[in-house]
Each structure stands twice: as structure tokens, then as C-alpha cells.
Amino acid sequence: MPLSPAAQHIVDAAATHFPNSMSGTPLVELRRILEQSAVPPTTPIFESRGALVPTSFGDVPVRIYRPSPEQGLPVVQWMHSGGFTMGGLDQNEEYLRKLSIAANVVIVSVDYRLAPENPYPAALDDCREVWCWIKARPAELGETIGARMAIAGESAGGTIVFVLSQQLRDMGLPMPDAQVSFYGTAEMRISNPEHSTSMLTPADCEWFWDLYVGSDVKRSSPYLNPGSARDLSGLPPALVATAEIDPTRDATEEYAHRMMRAGTRVEIERYEGMMHGFGTLTAALEPARQLFERTVDFLQSSLHPAGSGSDGPIRGSNDVRS
Template identity: 35%
Template sequence: MVTERTENPTPPPLLNAMLGLVSAPRLNIRQNYPRLRLLQRLVAGPTGRFQALDRSIVADDGHEIPVRVFLPKQQTHDDVILFFHGGGWVIGNIDTYTASCAALADATGRVLLSVDYRLAPEHPFPAGFDDCLRVTQVLLHEPDVLDLDDAGAITLMGDSAGGNLVAVVCQQLRSSGGPMPSRQVLLYPATWYDHDPATTPFDSVRLYGTGYPLKAQDIMDYMALYVPDAAARRDPRVAPLLADDLTGQPPALVVTAELDVLRDEGEAYADKLREAGNSVRLERQPSTWHGYLSLPRFAGPVVRLHDMITEFLDQPLP
């Protein structure tokens, strides 16, 4: 199913007013990412009122990768969601995403596991990717490590940078010939390496790269912290849209935001998956901007997103 794409709308007056509130003058992310991390923790508030269990996976080099297991209020399905959070590979963690993950678990009726992968710049690429790949492999091979007797079908899900990590983990698993997740859900994912309005091939960068919560310069800053070597940003494990072979990928739900700098590259990735013969559902959320998963669970865009995800997960596999 493909949502009809309206071309480059003008936000209505009320939405423009809201954008004026949320689009504060930008901080220099390369210098101020610790302040952004602190602000996120303060905004996230307490995390103890949700049904969650903290576990960890040991990586090959011995470091522990924290994993938070969210139990839905009513579990109606045996399959499991493995979630990679957003934040430009630099900010965000399982605490700041606890409310969103708990809401996803409740809405879908599924156990959800959130991965606290290592962040740049302290741990640049491929550290975060390696952590997400390791947890996915353990869940596919040894679900009892996370107190799951049988993980059943596994869906990889992530937003923004987390959507990027979903795409590249699926690509890596396909290349290695091991077990694959049953589905993948990419929410407004980053899939490209160039977000300079002067050189990018994507109009959404030029249209929505200023005046919105996520700016083109923000993405360039995040990318510089995650992958300091500019040439290395063309690695398909950083820019999954550059992958030569996308055959054999899990059925995908790709959801973009209409007023998002990353909109066009997310939709281009969905198109490339479909062209490679994969089952793909592409949806564009109207009048929304980047990061809306983190809105309260009763917000309209979140309710619609939960409905889309649940419908996708409830459908029989092709």
C-alpha cells in the first residue's frame, strides 16, 4: 500500500505557530551534545511506572549492551519487537524512549525490547551498529538469554537513526546468510550520507532543512560525530540507500513525516526495497514533522502511527 504523496505543502497557520514554539534557535550539536543529552533526560522524567525489565547482552569484546524489556498491559501476540531508538546516533537512550516504547508495547499487544546501543562521539561508527547487530543475532539464536522462552517472529523497529540501524542490520544479516527478522519497521529513517542543501539530491532537505525541529545542519553535525571520516559515510552501513543488493529483505513498513528533512530519502529507500522485489508498505503522515513518535501516546499522529504499525504486524506474512 502506498500513500498518495502531496507535493511540498504549506503548513497551515496553527501548525506554523506550533513550529515557532518547537523550532528554537539551534545549538551547535558538535559542541553541545552533552547538554542535549541532559535536557532529554530531564524532559523524559521518571521511568519506573511502566512494566519493564532490565537485561543485558554481552558483546564479543566483553562490554554489556543494556536491553529494556517492555511488557504490554495485555499481551495478545507471541511475536516480539526489537527497537532501536533515534537521536542521530549521538543522543537518546532507553530511558528517554521508555514512554514511547511502553506505548508501542501496549498498542501492539507485543513484548518490546529496547536496545541501549553505544553512542558517538565517544563510540563512533561502527560501535552502535555492532551493538544492534549483536543483540539481534542473540535474539534470533538464543532468546532465552533475555528470559524469552520462544521469541517467535521478530520485528526490527526504529525511528530516525534507529530506522537507519534497522535497515543496515537487516542488510548485514542478509549478507551473512544467517536467520532474518520476520519484518522491519522504519520510522522517518535516515538512509543517505549528504544533507547539505546545496548538494543533496533530495528536495525535502531544501524545503524543511530550516524552521523545523530537525534541521539539515543538525543532521550534518550528528553525522560528523558518528562518522568523522567523510569518505566513510558512503559505507552502506551508514547510508543504506547505497547498498548494491537489497534482495531478500524482510517485509517492510516505512513511515515518513510530511514536513521532515529526511522525508524523501526514507521514501527513496522504500522505493528501492520494492524495486528489489521486497514487500513494502509506504505511508507518509500528513502535517507532521520529525520525531513525532516521542509525542504523548494520545496525540493524533501517534495514535495513527500505532494503528498503522499494529495493522502491519497483524497481517499474515507474505
């Protein structure tokens, strides 16, 4: 199936900004384009505030979204997209306001360090430290005793979701109650070279990975390639969304199936006619709006006491639509 007409329109518009593909455009220019394309927030929310999380690597900026003054709300840590090299707190402002309100959760968006200035494992270290800060129930989050917590992200942020879940398990640290990944790449390899658009080509993938990893790091580590892990048991319930037109699609779907076979409750859905990067474009794409609603349902059933939680079945768990 080709791109849907609406998706094709977005891809064509993006091509006017980088006609030579992203990897053929200077990174400073890509960052400028992404910054200028951020959707200004228009959705009122009870609170949107910045904070600095002190870590052993320096302060990590975060933005906290609170839908109401209610205490004890679940908390979701969000990691943005951008190939580990671009993006920041303004990137998903409007989307996260809507998600916070619809799912009735506090969201902590992480401004992790970017490559190549700060290559692997800087982004992962920052996200892990922020997670530990959240679990320590800081005053900035209000009362969170007994609250359930999840991690979520898009693209590079979705890869961090997969990796962080494994690393927290391996380190014996507190685990999320759920994980959500929008087309996070589970392996640093091109599994679908035929599914390329100007928004993400195989060459772009390799370029981003090279900038993130550097030349002295072996990519066989599961903290770079979560799909290379032999043991996928003991991971949090997962919602995994993939795009049909994505050069890394099959490797990510196989990772979701492996989690399922290892006993993790998984919801996986492929969105036909969509390209990598569609998930937060809810103003332009109906499948993005459908994914938003599914994410809300998943977070509500996973995190709210009135839902099923970790001690009961997740609605649609092990539901494969691809």
C-alpha cells in the same frame, strides 16, 4: 503544506531550548535536554525489566517489555532516535509500554553506544549483537521457540533498521520477519533542504553524521548509507513512515520504493504537516497516534500466527501513500 498548528507548536517550544539549532548547541546540553524531556511512564505493564547483553564489545544494556505472562510471544527489537549521539532506555519508555500491550509483543529496547565517544560501527555492532542474543532465545525473554521477530526504530534507530536488515542478510545471519522504520535516513545526504525546522536543519544532519562517522570512514558503505546498496533483494517486509517536513525525506522514500521494486513487500506513508521526530509524540499529535495504530496493525499481521505472516500477503503491502 506547512507544519500543522500542533506540529508548529512543538517546533516552537523546542526552539526555546536550542535557539541556535541543535548543531549550534553543545552536545552535553542536548543530551541533558533530551533526558529531561523523557515522558515518565504511567501505563501499567506486566513486566519492564533491565538486562545486560554480553557481547564481544562489552555488555549492552537493554530494557525488556512484556505485556503478559503468555509465552511464545513475538519479539520486537527497538532502536531509539537521537542522531546516533543522544538518547537511551528512558527515552521511549511510555511509548514502548503502550506498543508492547497494543501489539501483544515483547519489546527489547537497545541502549546502543553513542558517538562521538563510540563512533561507527559501535551502534550497529551493538544492535547486531543484541539481535543475535534475541535469536538465541535467552532466558530473560522467556519461551520464544517458534516466535516471529522484528526490528524497529525511529530516526537514527530507523536508519539502523535499514542497515541491520542488509547486514544480517549479507552475513547469512537469521533475518527479521519484519522491519519498521520511522523516517530513518536512508542516505547521508540532504534531499529536501527546503523542509527544515529548528528540530532538524540540514546543518544539524551534517553535524550528526560527522559525529557518528568520524573523518576516516568512507560514507559510501551501505552500512552507513543503506540507499547506496546495489542489491535490495531478500529484505524483510517493511513499514516505512516519513514526515513531509524533513530534509532527508525524498531519499528515504526512494529507498522504500527501491525495496519494493526489488521484491520486498513495503508499506510506505508520508505524514503531511509533520516534522522529523513526530512519530512517538502520540500525546500531542494526531498523526503520531495514527502511525501508532498502523504500526500495531503491521506488527500484528506480520508477527502473530493468526495474521498473514511471511507466507501470505501483508495487509496493505506495497501500499504507497505519499
